[in-house]
Amino acid sequence: MTSAEQPASPRKKVGRRPGSADTRLVVLEAARAEFAARGYEKASMRAIGRAAGVDAALLHHYFGTKDRLFLAALEFPVDPQMVVEQVIAGDRATVGERVAGFVLGLWEQPEVLTRMLALVRVAATTEQVAQLMRGFVQEELVRRVAVELDVERPELRTELMISQIVGLAMARYVIGVEPLASATREELLPLLAPTFQRYLTGE
Amino acid sequence: MTSAEQPASPRKKVGRRPGSADTRLVVLEAARAEFAARGYEKASMRAIGRAAGVDAALLHHYFGTKDRLFLAALEFPVDPQMVVEQVIAGDRATVGERVAGFVLGLWEQPEVLTRMLALVRVAATTEQVAQLMRGFVQEELVRRVAVELDVERPELRTELMISQIVGLAMARYVIGVEPLASATREELLPLLAPTFQRYLTGE
DNA sequence: CGAGAAACTCAACACATGATGAATTCCTCT
DNA sequence: AGAGGAATTCATCATGTGTTGAGTTTCTCG
Numbered sequence: 189m190t191s192a193e194q195p196a197s198p199r200k201k202v203g204r205r206p207g208s209a210d211t212r213l214v215v216l217e218a219a220r221a222e223f224a225a226r227g228y229e230k231a232s233m234r235a236i237g238r239a240a241g242v243d244a245a246l247l248h249h250y251f252g253t254k255d256r257l258f259l260a261a262l263e264f265p266v267d268p269q270m271v272v273e274q275v276i277a278g279d280r281a282t283v284g285e286r287v288a289g290f291v292l293g294l295w296e297q298p299e300v301l302t303r304m305l306a307l308v309r310v311a312a313t314t315e316q317v318a319q320l321m322r323g324f325v326q327e328e329l330v331r332r333v334a335v336e337l338d339v340e341r342p343e344l345r346t347e348l349m350i351s352q353i354v355g356l357a358m359a360r361y362v363i364g365v366e367p368l369a370s371a372t373r374e375e376l377l378p379l380l381a382p383t384f385q386r387y388l389t390g391e
Numbered sequence: 392m393t394s395a396e397q398p399a400s401p402r403k404k405v406g407r408r409p410g411s412a413d414t415r416l417v418v419l420e421a422a423r424a425e426f427a428a429r430g431y432e433k434a435s436m437r438a439i440g441r442a443a444g445v446d447a448a449l450l451h452h453y454f455g456t457k458d459r460l461f462l463a464a465l466e467f468p469v470d471p472q473m474v475v476e477q478v479i480a481g482d483r484a485t486v487g488e489r490v491a492g493f494v495l496g497l498w499e500q501p502e503v504l505t506r507m508l509a510l511v512r513v514a515a516t517t518e519q520v521a522q523l524m525r526g527f528v529q530e531e532l533v534r535r536v537a538v539e540l541d542v543e544r545p546e547l548r549t550e551l552m553i554s555q556i557v558g559l560a561m562a563r564y565v566i567g568v569e570p571l572a573s574a575t576r577e578e579l580l581p582l583l584a585p586t587f588q589r590y591l592t593g594e
Numbered sequence: 595c596g597a598g599a600a601a602c603t604c605a606a607c608a609c610a611t612g613a614t615g616a617a618t619t620c621c622t623c624t
Numbered sequence: 625a626g627a628g629g630a631a632t633t634c635a636t637c638a639t640g641t642g643t644t645g646a647g648t649t650t651c652t653c654g
Contacts (some may be wrong), residue, residue, distance in 0.1 A: 202633040203619025211631080227516035229433050233612060243633050248613065250631095312515035312565055313430035322566050330568070341578070347562060347571040348582055355558020359550060362515055363525050365533070368550040375544070379551055382594075383586050391585075406649025407601040414601080436642060446603050451643065453601095 212250055215240045219247075219261040220299075224306035228258060228314045258310075264324070265303045266294065272332045276388070280338075284385025285377070291353055292373040292380075295361075305361055308354060325350060339390045349387040352380075415453055418443045422450075422464040423502075427509035431461060431517045461513075467527070468506045469497065475535045479591070483541075487588025488580070494556055495576045495583075498564075508564055511557060528553060542593045552590040555583075 205211075218240035222231040233254055237244040251257040275290050276283060295301050311321045329350065334342035360369045408414075421443035425434040436457055440447035454460040478493050479486060498504050514524045532553065537545035563572045 201619080202617070204621070204631040206620065227430075227432075229430075230516060232610080234610085244612085245614080245634080246632060254612065308561075309515050312512050312561070313433060318566050322568050325566065325568050341570075341582075343570055344574055344578065345582065347568055348559070350568075351558035351562035351571070352555045352586075353558065354561055355554035355556065356551070358511075358515070358557055358561070359554035363521050363528065365525050365528050365550055365553075367544075367546055368554070371547055375547065379544075379548065379590070382589060383555075386585060387582070404649080405603040405647075407651065409650065435640080437640085447642085448604080448644080449602060457642065 211240070211242060211246070215242060215247060215250065215257075216261050219257055220302050220306060223258060223261060223310060224302045226309075227312075228310040228317065233257075262303060262306060265300045268328045268332060272329075272336065276333050277336050280389055282385075283388055284383070285381040287349070287384045287388070288377050288380040289373075291356075292376060295357070296373070301361070304357060308357055308362065333388075337388060339388070345387045349384050352383060352387075356380075414443070414445060414449070418445060418450060418453065418460075419464055422460055423505050423509055426461060426464060426513060427505045429512075430515075431513040431520065436460075465506060465509060468503045471531045471535060475532075475539070479536050480539050483592055485588075486591055487586070488584040490552070490587045490591070491580050491583040492576075494559075495579060498560070499576070504564070507560060511560055511565065536591075540591060542591070548590045552587050555586060555590075559583075 215236070219231075219236045222236045222239060225231070226235075233244040233247050236257075237247055247257055251260055271290065275286050278286065295304070307317075307321065311318045325347075330343050330346045333346045337345065339345060356368075359365050360371075418439070422434075422439050425439045425442060428434070429438075436447040436450050439460075440450055450457075450460055454463055474493065478489050481489065498507070510520075510524065514521045528550075533546050533549045536549045540548065542548060559571075562568050563574075566572075
């Protein structure tokens, strides 16, 4: 039970608004937040509209269906090509540290964190999205990383690293277990780096 | 076209059934499967009923509300006390291997896997369950494990291990990314064991 | 055998949801 | 200035949901 509204009903007015705020962007922000917080099914068009200060029908006007709103809201926020080039490829002796630093840094940007959380949450319950994510992970991440490695079973190792990253996100941000959730980058880095280092380069 | 003779619609009959199949158990099984497959919100009482070959109202007759059905379906399938005693406590030099072996073995039992998946899926989208799980992890798992360890930040390290386990479950069973999803216990064990070993006992 | 409880289904309610089409207001371009 | 289109809301529909109460059949126990 979470509805607290202003007593005076704000009485929206029909028709185009004066001025030119970029409503479309506001909607996307609201959608991201809502999807991240509640997952795909539970995030309702009406709630997203409300959060954006807009009627739900407008979302349909812009994006057609809820599916398409979701896709529009979730453009993957980082370019995997760049990540691989700048982080994985490079001095092999310190790759674990770089990966850990990169991931932890990424999560310190609120917009990125929001999108990642939305992805994880939704992938967990919506088969369609899980499938989409499987394809993305396999083709955009694993292949690109694995080719840089010089160990046996490079895909398996890459995926183990990713699984540690996803699990960490779940534990910190979805479940919110303490003290992990409040641990700083400086505390986590020395614990994570060796794990990634070993996954990627062997003993 | 009003006379339905063939089982296009199987036409259930009202009233108590003859014989004595344990319907309550059938319902619980169906509920577990449905919750695991779709998550809490998307799993509908009607669908669970259908899967159990039973009217949705019967679920209410047995369990009252959907919440209570969910709780009844999800009794945690393993006793944490025993796990800690038999797995964590013990020869410190090989604890990582034991943990990895235990977890991988656990997931080979289909009923256990189903419940775990239901928990992960639901915790990802339903704040209430996430909260429940946070409490469980902190009080039933982390504290019991951490007290056995002889390293700095034992809770943090325990939680990192758990996060790797949860992430692995997501990657293998929820996302289903290959080759991780099809990797055998024998392939995974030597890669996971050192991770757990280091988390739990330091370098 | 008979009564009462248990197991079971049916029909319905109250509500929330995604979607649509019409109506209104404003902006842009000639 | 005026026309056409974009932005926006409103009312409404069809559907699916959790839940309830009443009715029917079978079991159990005296």
